[in-house]
Amino acid sequence: MMPKKSFLSPKKGEASPPEYTKLINSLKAKIRSSQIKAALAVNSELIKLYWEIGKEIVEKQKQEGWGSKTLERAAKDLQKEFPGIEGFSRANIFRMKAFFAAYEKVAQTVRQLKSLPIFDIPWGHNILLIQKLKNNNERLWYASRRSI
Template identity: 30%
Template sequence: METNEKMKSFDEIVALIDNARNNAIKKANEELIMLYWNVGQYISQKVAAAEWGDSIVDELADFIKSNYPKIKGFNRRRLYRMKQFYETYKDNEFVSPLVTQISWTNHLTILSKTKSMEEKELRLLKK
């Protein structure tokens, strides 16, 4: 096999590796976004049903920190963001299927920099 042919074959293998890595990152992102959606949904529904009071997010954050110190990223602020994320998009049939297609960082930017649902939809579509 000639050197050029070998190099082309090797490049094809590297492309397969890169493609698989990118797919794995996308799947991991989808799972994280769905986790944040589900946590936000759970909190939102408990508060709405008056099963939990307004201070529950603080208590939950403290509980996770105290009892599960290896679990990171579920502090008070992030839990509120998960609740806001769910409540923002839960009734929007157009947006709901798209929420797993962008990163959590992009979602936080959209939530913090937009006011109307129309703005949020436009930003979500642009990502």
């Protein structure tokens, strides 16, 4: 007479429940880690884009004397070209300008934008730092904590 198999015993070619659970937990952790890394990379690129837009606006305003009407028009044109993307509102275009203007001198002394912690935190956090703090050293300190 053959011994009875427990219903918990794996069939031939199947992993045991504890080993399978370990595998699934490991895979889920790797997937979550990759999702976080991807989101951080996207955020960093978005912040760099906003920096570049702010920089071009500031430079054109200095060179050409452009005013707020031109920025409003630019916002409308960008929204028209990229429908469904919220980042190009009038208010956000003005925030991009303020963002660049706030850190322009810091970036010149650092010489490498990527080393600034402002590129590692979400856009909304950057806006809060600019609105709430007038001192760049304080802003950079809070940005480097990444937990605002």
